[in-house]
Amino acid sequence: MPVPKRVVIVGGSLAGLFHGLYLKRHGSRVVVIEQDPGSVRSSHQAGIAFGPAVEEILRQYDDTGMQSCTPAVGTRIAYRRRQNVKEINVVRHLTSWGLLYRILRANFDGLASEAVPNPPPPRDGDGPAEYRSGQRVTSLRLDQTGAVTVGFIDPAGVEGSVTADLVIGADGVHSTVRDLVHAPATGVEYSGYVAWRGTVCESALPPEVAAYFAPRTSLNFLRDTYIVTYAIPPSTGTFTPGTRLINWVWYLNIPPSSPSLIATLTDTTGHVHANTVPSHLTNTTIFHHHLAEHLPSMPPPFATLLSSTPHPFVTKINDARTDAAVFLDGRVVLVGDSLAAFRPHFAVATEQAARHCLGLGRVWDGEGGATLEGWEREAVGYGERMWLASRLLGAFGLGRWGEFWGLLGRWVVGFVRGLVRGY
Structure with a gap:
């Protein structure tokens, strides 16, 4: 052919x-x-x-x-407030x-x-x-x-x-x-949960927090929710330490057709989005409410990273x-x-x-x-x-x-x- x-x-x-x-x-x-x-x-x-x-x-x-990418040296598992539970040899090319x-x-x-x-x-x-x-x-x-x-x-x-x-x-x-x-x-089917996402520049984090996240993928399993983090270059393509972004994704259960889901997908102008609310329009009050609820259960590096995010945004997870x-x-x-x-x-x-x-x-x-x-x-x-x-x-x-x-x-x-x- x-x-x-x-x-x-x-x-x-x-x-x-x-x-x-x-x-x-x-x-x-x-x-x-x-x-x-x-x-x-x-x-x-x-x-x-x-x-x-x-x-x-x-x-x-x-x-x-x-x-085009930076390889992670491995994958770290954190559980609740324990930030170094397990290291596994799963290496991904990240960008x-x-x-x-x-x-x-x-x-x-x-x-x-x-x-x-x-x-x-x-x-x-x-x-x-x-x-x-x-x-x-x-x-x-x-x-x-x-x-x-x-x-x-x-x-x-x-x-x-x-x-x-x-x-x-x-x-x-x-x-x-x-x-x-x-x-x-x-x-197209809604999963029953959303992903809050965000990035923080390494230079905006305390050195020990940036060092915790930068070389590997890290997962933090909490109660009925979890967070994934890894370092990526910005769209400008710089890989120098201090210029990279620590990218995070936080999955949270929200029932279909619930008032909570509608509120999450409603932007600051009152428009309800079908899937993703852009970061400049996201209602961060809802994000900070979730963050306050879960912060006591997070390891300190995760708590610092999410709390330092200037412009989180949210996506409805479909498949x-x-x-x-x-x-x-x-x-x-x-x-x-x-x-x-x-x-x-x-x-x-x-x-x-x-x-x-x-x-x-x-x-x-x-x-x-x-x-x-x-x-x-x-x-x-x-x-x-x-x-x-x-x-x-x-x-x-x-x-x-x-x-x-x-x-x-x-x-x-x-x-x-x-x-x-x-x-």
């Missing part, structure tokens, strides 16, 4: 850029359509982790020469969403930024690449020649279209492409997945969170998107007899297993024991099924 000549990618986040960069490097004409109106996506200073698939894409296709996004954009369409002020020139053989902001996809139509016409509307309300040999749906948990192809999905990834006679595929959106406890969303990209690359190269059907089986199977595993860890960390034991049985069945099917 040859590399498609004309590709439209719906969604301009990391999943879309992995695929866009791969295809550009292989000579395709690539158009990324991103509905966010800004020319650069907002990162909320979010931290991410990645593994070998992301490393492989950067090794082969990144020409910036930028350092910021904003930095990885800017590295990929610099390679894909030459975006200049503070992180990459001088984007690399195109390689010989690169195809043309275009990143369109503010266009919302409204339709997909397969014609008799096998081409797909993608309809969209721009911020001014003007309708337009672009035609491609392949459309890649990389538009996240609330995927428009998934809806347009009527993918058989479990549906979704579908049992199919290929549609319209192989002319539309779903990748990344559009195919399977996990709860973020294992931090594998970025790695999944890169796996999808490399797997499709093997199909296009004909490597080892790889087929689109085989790629779909592996991608759906991996998505199902990680979807269950992420729910399992969330239930464990948040003290949801009935849910935990039920999910454990489902995960074991799914794992065995994957072994039997060879993925």
Whole structure:
């Protein structure tokens, strides 16, 4: 199956850029359509982790020469006020969403930024690449020649279209492409808990607190809630100690459709957000109420870190997945969170998107007899297993024991099924 000549990618986040960069490097004409109106996506200073698939894409296709991540030396477990209960040999490559996004954009369409002020020139053989902001996809139509016409509307309300040999749906948990192809999905489901998030610059923390967090991932298990922390570079791409950010995520149970959930998602102007309340609009009174309740149970470094956060923000944790990834006679595929959106406890969303990209690359190269059907089986199977595993860890960390034991049985069945099917 040859590399498609004309590709439209719906969604301009990391999943879309992995695929866009791969295809550009292989000579395709690539158009990324991103509905966010800004020319650069907002990162909320979010931290991410990645593994070998992301490393492989950067090794082969990144020409910036930028350092992209910092490895943690291990993982520390804290329990209640005991801050050094266990060290385990789990090492993750840690970075910021904003930095990885800017590295990929610099390679894909030459975006200049503070992180990459001088984007690399195109390689010989690169195809043309275009990143369109503010266009919302409204339709997909397969014609008799096998081409797909993608309809969209721009911020001014003007309708337009672009035609491609392949459309890649990389538009996240609330995927428009998934809806347009009527993918058989479990549906977007609220987990029953939210994630409060924030970052604090190392230089703003007492030296002993920064030293506690900087070299490793740290988890603090409290009663029916837990916190994850790790150091990341800012979006500008600096890794010098003292300039990095200590990123934290705090999961808290909030029942569905409860007044507490509505209040949490209501910003300072009175608007109720569907998923994430931006940091500059977050009602921090609610955050400080939770913090005051749990501070007596936290180890001192965690208490200091969360209390020092100037602009926390909150996200409603959802997940979704579908049992199919290929549609319209192989002319539309779903990748990344559009195919399977996990709860973020294992931090594998970025790695999944890169796996999808490399797997499709093997199909296009004909490597080892790889087929689109085989790629779909592996991608759906991996998505199902990680979807269950992420729910399992969330239930464990948040003290949801009935849910935990039920999910454990489902995960074991799914794992065995994957072994039997060879993925």
